[in-house]
Amino acid sequence: MSHQVNTASEIKVLIDGQETRVKPETTILRAARTLGISIPTLCHHPAVEPYGACRVCTVELKRGKRSRMVTACNYPLREEGLEILTQSERALRARRLVLELLMARCPEVKVIRDMAREAGLEKSRYPQGDTKERCILCGLCVNICNQVVGANAIGFSSRGPDRKVGTPFLENSMDCIGCGACSFACPTQCIKMTEENGVRKIWGRDFKLAVCPVCGNYYAPIEQLEKIQKQVNLPPDHFKVCFTCRGLKL
Amino acid sequence: MKKLNNFQELEQYRQQLKKQVAADQVVISVCGGSGCLAFGGEKVAAALEKEIKKAASVKVQLKLTGCHGFCEKGPLVVIRPQGILYTKVKPEDAAEIISETVVNQRIIDRLLYKDPVSKQKITKEDEIPFYKNQKRIIFGSNGFIDPTSIDDYIGIDGYAALAKALKGMKPEQVISEVEKAGLRGRGGGGFPTALKWKTCRNAPGEPKYVIINADEGDPGAYMDRSVLEGNPHSVLEGLIIGAYAIGSSHGFIYIRHEYPLALKNFQTALAKAREYGFLGKNILGSGFDFDVQVNQGGGAFVCGESSALMASIEGKLGEPRAKYVHTVERGIWDKPSNLNNVETWANVPIIINKGADWYARIGTDRSKGTKIFSLVGKINNTGLVEVPMGVTLKHIVFDIGGGIPNKKKFKAVQTGGPSGGCLPESLLDLQVDFDRLTDAGSMMGSGGMIVMDEDTCMVDVARYFLNFLKDESCGKCTPCREGIRQMLAILNRITEGKGLEGDVEQLQEMSGGIMDAALCALGGTSPNPVMSTIKYFRNEYDAHIRDHKCPAGVCKALVTYSIDPQKCIGCGVCLKNCSSGAIKGAKKKPHKIDPKKCIKCGICYEVCKFGSVKRS
Ligand SMILES: Cc1cc2nc3c(=O)[nH]c(=O)nc-3n(C[C@H](O)[C@H](O)[C@H](O)COP(=O)(O)O)c2cc1C
Ligand code: FES
Numbered sequence: 104m105s106h107q108v109n110t111a112s113e114i115k116v117l118i119d120g121q122e123t124r125v126k127p128e129t130t131i132l133r134a135a136r137t138l139g140i141s142i143p144t145l146c147h148h149p150a151v152e153p154y155g156a157c158r159v160c161t162v163e164l165k166r167g168k169r170s171r172m173v174t175a176c177n178y179p180l181r182e183e184g185l186e187i188l189t190q191s192e193r194a195l196r197a198r199r200l201v202l203e204l205l206m207a208r209c210p211e212v213k214v215i216r217d218m219a220r221e222a223g224l225e226k227s228r229y230p231q232g233d234t235k236e237r238c239i240l241c242g243l244c245v246n247i248c249n250q251v252v253g254a255n256a257i258g259f260s261s262r263g264p265d266r267k268v269g270t271p272f273l274e275n276s277m278d279c280i281g282c283g284a285c286s287f288a289c290p291t292q293c294i295k296m297t298e299e300n301g302v303r304k305i306w307g308r309d310f311k312l313a314v315c316p317v318c319g320n321y322y323a324p325i326e327q328l329e330k331i332q333k334q335v336n337l338p339p340d341h342f343k344v345c346f347t348c349r350g351l352k353l
Numbered sequence: 354m355k356k357l358n359n360f361q362e363l364e365q366y367r368q369q370l371k372k373q374v375a376a377d378q379v380v381i382s383v384c385g386g387s388g389c390l391a392f393g394g395e396k397v398a399a400a401l402e403k404e405i406k407k408a409a410s411v412k413v414q415l416k417l418t419g420c421h422g423f424c425e426k427g428p429l430v431v432i433r434p435q436g437i438l439y440t441k442v443k444p445e446d447a448a449e450i451i452s453e454t455v456v457n458q459r460i461i462d463r464l465l466y467k468d469p470v471s472k473q474k475i476t477k478e479d480e481i482p483f484y485k486n487q488k489r490i491i492f493g494s495n496g497f498i499d500p501t502s503i504d505d506y507i508g509i510d511g512y513a514a515l516a517k518a519l520k521g522m523k524p525e526q527v528i529s530e531v532e533k534a535g536l537r538g539r540g541g542g543g544f545p546t547a548l549k550w551k552t553c554r555n556a557p558g559e560p561k562y563v564i565i566n567a568d569e570g571d572p573g574a575y576m577d578r579s580v581l582e583g584n585p586h587s588v589l590e591g592l593i594i595g596a597y598a599i600g601s602s603h604g605f606i607y608i609r610h611e612y613p614l615a616l617k618n619f620q621t622a623l624a625k626a627r628e629y630g631f632l633g634k635n636i637l638g639s640g641f642d643f644d645v646q647v648n649q650g651g652g653a654f655v656c657g658e659s660s661a662l663m664a665s666i667e668g669k670l671g672e673p674r675a676k677y678v679h680t681v682e683r684g685i686w687d688k689p690s691n692l693n694n695v696e697t698w699a700n701v702p703i704i705i706n707k708g709a710d711w712y713a714r715i716g717t718d719r720s721k722g723t724k725i726f727s728l729v730g731k732i733n734n735t736g737l738v739e740v741p742m743g744v745t746l747k748h749i750v751f752d753i754g755g756g757i758p759n760k761k762k763f764k765a766v767q768t769g770g771p772s773g774g775c776l777p778e779s780l781l782d783l784q785v786d787f788d789r790l791t792d793a794g795s796m797m798g799s800g801g802m803i804v805m806d807e808d809t810c811m812v813d814v815a816r817y818f819l820n821f822l823k824d825e826s827c828g829k830c831t832p833c834r835e836g837i838r839q840m841l842a843i844l845n846r847i848t849e850g851k852g853l854e855g856d857v858e859q860l861q862e863m864s865g866g867i868m869d870a871a872l873c874a875l876g877g878t879s880p881n882p883v884m885s886t887i888k889y890f891r892n893e894y895d896a897h898i899r900d901h902k903c904p905a906g907v908c909k910a911l912v913t914y915s916i917d918p919q920k921c922i923g924c925g926v927c928l929k930n931c932s933s934g935a936i937k938g939a940k941k942k943p944h945k946i947d948p949k950k951c952i953k954c955g956i957c958y959e960v961c962k963f964g965s966v967k968r969s
Binding site for chain 2: 153154155156157158159161172173174177178179193196197199200201204205207208228229230239240242258259261262263264265266
């Protein structure tokens with residue numbers, strides 16, 4: 104706990120042998136990206152607080168002779184003299200462990216298979232789970248819904264291997280506004296959302312879509328428009344026209 | 354009772370209390386710890402009370418105290434000032450205890466403890482090996498006080514340390530005293546307490562919080578519970594001193610939902626401390642303000658982890674958070690929050706009272722003081738034992754614990770709770786302290802000690818602990834949620850005789866990865882049971898995998914039962930006890946087990962008096 108904290112000027116870090124200078128509190132992930140070094144991530148999304156749950160971004164951090172493992176997505180660089188290894192034996196072992204476990208959990212998910220191949224894994228040695236399982240429990244949907252949309256419509260239930268994402272008590276949630284942000288954000292496309300005849304179906308509920316008077320297209324759930332309009336205190340007819348047509352008119 | 358306004362009033366009140374208790378006053382202390390209560394301790398106390406009322410000539414004070422530690426022999430009754438210990442006391446014994454021992458000063462032989470080694474009866478509590486070999490600086494007071502009486506606590510110099518700190522020590526001096534004492538956290542990690550306090554004190558942000566971690570969730574562990582039940586003021590006094598040192602005016606206790614008596618006694622302690630002026634505004638006239646709020650834990654094991662605990666106090670989901678800022682700097686509501694274990698806090702008044710030098714003489718170079726262990730499993734003297742850091746495992750298991758029952762051989766001792774490790778016979782001379790246990794591949798944890806005999810299968814043990822951890826994993830991070838489950842699947846197949854060559858190596862590889870990648874210490878230490886059993890009992894893994902044998906005869910899929918026709922006299926006991934009708938045979942003729950019907954429950958093996966049932 105007695106590391107030197109340098110808040111004013113930029114600090115120097117070494118990532119995979121390349122040197123860079125960053126502002127204090129920059130995450131390893133960001134610093135690495137400025138150097139063009141890519142570190143795989145699953146639960147990371149710039150719009151939400153780092154959640155640090157998937158652990159696929161685990162890298163090795165060296166301070167002098169001491170070495171420890173940290174997640175790149177949320178480790179804040181605060182001191183001089185750090186060296187980060189994203190491809191060391193230990194870093195790769197951790198990454199492969201995570202990916203091999205996720206491959207066993209969700210055998211059919213392409214993002215995972217691709218990422219695993221990148222890390223040198225063709226298949227998982229563990230007994231395969233249900234091929235229909237696509238959720239890797241990265242929590243992005245939950246965090247987007249809570250932190251960005253502000254709807255708090257979904258969350259986690261149960262512990263350990265039984266953990267699930269869903270609406271409270273798995274019943275239809277009245278907090279859901281049908282915005283679909285969870286579904287768009289999901290890295291494995293496992294949140295089912297369909298649209299047919301002006302109705303969007305998601306999380307077991309039907310949402311009527313608003314029709315644009317200009318182009319005649321369905322564009323967004325009425326509940327979502329109402330919520331945004333109230334939240335941001337916009338004039339009641341602000342969303343009368345779809346986003347595209349509004350753009351054209353302006 | 355009116356508030357004690359300053360140090361002088363406290364000292365005067367203490368002297369007055371001490372005078373009230375005559376030196377020859379007979380005190381009968383009945384253990385009201387959970388173990389003794391389960392054996393009927395409360396009825397014993399009620400019966401004694403009735404008898405005391407009847408015998409008007411004697412003046413006896415009866416106390417229902419917290420746990421004395423020797424739970425195996427409960428209900429326990431101690432008669433002071435002589436210090437006579439009666440074990441396994443029944444309500445029917447009450448009349449005799451009063452009329453014989455109290456009135457006529459005669460010892461009741463049948464209630465005395467009999468030493469299994471020397472076969473001698475021992476009269477005095479402090480002479481029996483179980484107690485004699487301990488050093489009970491924390492836990493010893495339990496037997497002397499009624500936990501609901503603040504006067505009892507003040508009578509044994511309670512709140513003197515608080516007065517000393519507030520009166521003559523600057524906060525920094527308190528911290529440096531704790532630092533010199535070398536106190537390390539008793540909640541698992543062994544983190545230097547003074548360093549944590551200092552960090553919290555210096556961290557920017559107000560208010561600062563101090564918290565008692567009373568979430569004790571290790572299966573079989575009950576030391577924190579027993580300290581809170583038996584001596585709640587000692588923990589509270591430690592907390593108040595810590596708050597003063599850190600500069601906090603707001604404390605929390607996060608207490609396990611399943612501990613109603615600990616909660617009740619602690620709440621009583623809080624109410625009394627407020628009434629006496631040890632909590633509230635301007636404590637003992639010092640100008641220092643402090644109070645404590647009670648929070649009940651949600652019941653999950655992981656809620657004992659610092660960041661999960663603090664999230665839970667905030668009313669959020671009790672899950673560990675992935676942040677590289679320690680809670681001591683940014684904890685509850687992002688304010689500096691200092692969390693210590695129950696036993697850690699209870700050490701503080703002792704350090705202040707007796708001084709760091711006195712304290713630092715107990716223990717090893719880097720682990721000071723004592724540690725309370727809950728000694729359970731295949732051990733003669735089940736109970737709570739407090740020993741100086743650095744005594745050997747052998748000393749705890751054999752001298753205090755009385756060794757293994759039924760003439761069985763010692764096989765291993767598991768320390769450190771569910772994610773601790775198993776240590777073999779060859780390490781019985783290991784000195785028990787934080788670093789030596791960690792170096793040996795186990796850990797101190799919160800002080801669980803489970804003794805295992807020769808009939809224990811170490812693969813099965815690893816499986817048992819992993820199964821516990823699988824259920825208690827919060828499921829947030831991948832390595833813990835999926836990794837433990839998959840390790841467990843491998844252990845399961847090994848115990849079912851379907852283990853594969855290379856399984857052990859795969860377990861080792863997974864262990865390394867999980868330790869490195871897990872989000873919190875639950876996942877990070879979860880491979881310990883597997884790693885330590887592989888390290889010390891590799892041959893058992895190999896026997897399961899290569900020879901399809903379980904050397905201890907535990908794994909059902911790998912054992913077969915048969916009857917030796919040479920030895921069987923055809924008494925029919927096994928046949929009568931077999932619930933699946935697998936045993937056939939005529940009277941006085943050798944019997945046979947039908948392997949198709951046998952469910953391998955092992956009852957025949959247990960009941961045969963002639964050793965003719967074979968397990969292989
Ligand atoms: C899964 C898990 C459970 C824990 N449970 C407890 C507990 O029940 N009691 C406790 O004092 N510490 C527990 N800890 C340790 C705490 O996180 C923390 O380190 C401790 O309370 C700090 O106090 P100390 O410095 O006095 O040991 C647990 C840790 C983990 C990872
Ligand atoms: S991206 Fe870092 S833990 Fe998921």
